[in-house]
Amino acid sequence: MKVLSALAADPARWRYGYELGTETGLKAGSLYPILVRLADRGLLEASWEESPPPGRPARHLYRLTADGRELAAAAAPAALTVRRTAPARAARGRRGIPQPGGS
Amino acid sequence: MASDAPAGITRWLVALLTAAMPASRRHWGRAMSAELAYARSRSERARLALGAARVALLPPPGVADYRRAASRSAALAAIAYVPLGVGLYLANAVFPSPQDSTAGDLAMDAYLLVALMAAGALARRASARPGAPVIAGIAAGLVLAVLGMATLAAIDNSFLSIVSHQPGKIGGFRASGMTSMRAYINSYLEATAPGVAIVLAIAGAIFGAIGAAVAQEAASTWSHLRRHPRR
Numbered sequence: 001m002k003v004l005s006a007l008a009a010d011p012a013r014w015r016y017g018y019e020l021g022t023e024t025g026l027k028a029g030s031l032y033p034i035l036v037r038l039a040d041r042g043l044l045e046a047s048w049e050e051s052p053p054p055g056r057p058a059r060h061l062y063r064l065t066a067d068g069r070e071l072a073a074a075a076a077p078a079a080l081t082v083r084r085t086a087p088a089r090a091a092r093g094r095r096g097i098p099q100p101g102g103s
Numbered sequence: 104m105a106s107d108a109p110a111g112i113t114r115w116l117v118a119l120l121t122a123a124m125p126a127s128r129r130h131w132g133r134a135m136s137a138e139l140a141y142a143r144s145r146s147e148r149a150r151l152a153l154g155a156a157r158v159a160l161l162p163p164p165g166v167a168d169y170r171r172a173a174s175r176s177a178a179l180a181a182i183a184y185v186p187l188g189v190g191l192y193l194a195n196a197v198f199p200s201p202q203d204s205t206a207g208d209l210a211m212d213a214y215l216l217v218a219l220m221a222a223g224a225l226a227r228r229a230s231a232r233p234g235a236p237v238i239a240g241i242a243a244g245l246v247l248a249v250l251g252m253a254t255l256a257a258i259d260n261s262f263l264s265i266v267s268h269q270p271g272k273i274g275g276f277r278a279s280g281m282t283s284m285r286a287y288i289n290s291y292l293e294a295t296a297p298g299v300a301i302v303l304a305i306a307g308a309i310f311g312a313i314g315a316a317v318a319q320e321a322a323s324t325w326s327h328l329r330r331h332p333r334r
Contacts, residue, residue, distance in 0.1 A: 017138055028138070029153035033161060036131055040164040046130070056141065060134030 001075065002026065003034050007044070007064045008072035014047060014061035035062060043068030113148040114139055120155040125163050132158065168230040169238045175229050176222035176239035176311070180246040183218040187211065187247075188254045195255075195269075196262040202270070219243055219307045220314025227315040240311015244303035252296045259288045 002024040007015065021031045038044035045065050049058040064072060117139060121132025135155045142148045162170070194200070194207060219240050226239030259266050266272060267284045281287040 017134065018141060027153075028135070028147070028150040029157060032131060032135060032151075032154035033157045036128065036158050036161060037167070040167065046134070057137040059137045059141065060130070 003031065003038065004043070004064075004068070004072045004075065007062065008069060011064050011069045011072075014063050016059055016061060020062065038068065041067075043071055110139070110142075110145075110148060113145075113152050116152045117155045120152070120159045123159045127164065128158060128161075131155075165232060168232050169235055172226035172229040172232075172235040172239045173242035176226050176243045177246045179222050179225055180218060180243035181250065183214075183221065184247055184250045187214060188250065191251070191254050192258060195258045195266055199265050199268065215247060215303070216306070216310050218247065219303075219310035220317065222307065223311030223314030224318035226311065227318050236311045236315030237308045238311075240307035240309070240314070241304045242307070243311065244305070244307025245300055247307075248296070248300040248303040252292060252299060256289070256292050259292070260285065263288070 003020060003026070006020055006023045017028065017031060017035065020026075020035075021028060024031070026034070035044060035046075039046060043065055044062055047061050049061055052058040114136065117132065117136050121129055121136065124132050132155055135151050135158075138151055139148055142151060161167075190207075190211065194204070222243035223236035223240050226236040229235065229239070263285055266288070267276075272284070272288065275291060276284055276287045279287050279290075281290070
């Protein structure tokens with residue numbers, strides 16, 4: 001639910017796994033199985049970063065599908081509260097995330 | 104300790120776990136491999152490796168859907184069985200009849216079929232996969248078979264002095280050549296239990312699919328009526 005709410009806070013924007021983990025307080029060990037389940041149910045779409053930093057591999061980016069946005073809207077009308085309570089570090093990490101084209 | 108694992112070992116571990124994932128999930132392993140390059144500490148790398156291990160252990164995509172449909176239908180079957188179990192108890196132990204009741208048997212069969220159809224209809228709501236109502240019906244049929252045979256075993260052993268007057272049991276006992284009615288009843292139950300389970304599982308597969316189709320038709324008819332109400 002935390003992940004769904006965090007993604008629903010700005011549904012058009014693609015997020016890194018690290019950023020989602022910081023926002024939700026979930027460690028990678030818990031976060032990725034949740035993301036996989038959301039994707040399996042058609043609630044999450046993933047894409048690869050188009051312009052990774054030089055010398056670094058492209059990262060996976062995530063955002064809700066239309067079904068995911070519907071579910072989040074039905075289940076968590078106050079999704080924005082997650083964003084408000086997110087630590088400042090997460091806000092810094094969000095800046096400058098490139099958006100993959102055509103997705 | 105995993106948290107002290109050097110980056111190379113963690114990378115190798117995540118690559119190994121990625122190879123162990125189903126083909127449709129390997130991009131998740133590659134995503135975690137990429138995240139390793141951005142991890143700021145050993146503990147973050149170790150957590151990514153743990154995430155990869157958990158993703159590798161997740162059941163393949165379809166299995167979770169089928170499991171959800173089957174578990175909901177099994178729960179429905181267990182609830183639906185309650186009146187049936189009470190009926191078996193009343194018919195065998197409280198109001199025993201010297202003759203088998205055809206009407207009672209037919210009512211019980213009809214109830215079972217309705218319960219199996221309801222299991223299929225419920226599965227349609229739990230999963231959009233076409234095979235889900237069949238799997239759910241099989242699960243419901245098996246639950247009904249297990250509960251039914253367990254109830255009969257409990258009734259027959261607890262009220263042996265009553266059930267041993269049933270004509271069918273007397274005839275079967277005489278033909279068996281056994282010396283103990285209890286031993287005969289239990290061996291009969293043991294011998295018939297697999298057959299009952301198979302028959303109810305097959306009935307569950309068929310009537311679960313029918314129930315899902317009926318529910319789908321009813322839902323589309325209802326939706327059509329709501330959109331185009333008759334004047």
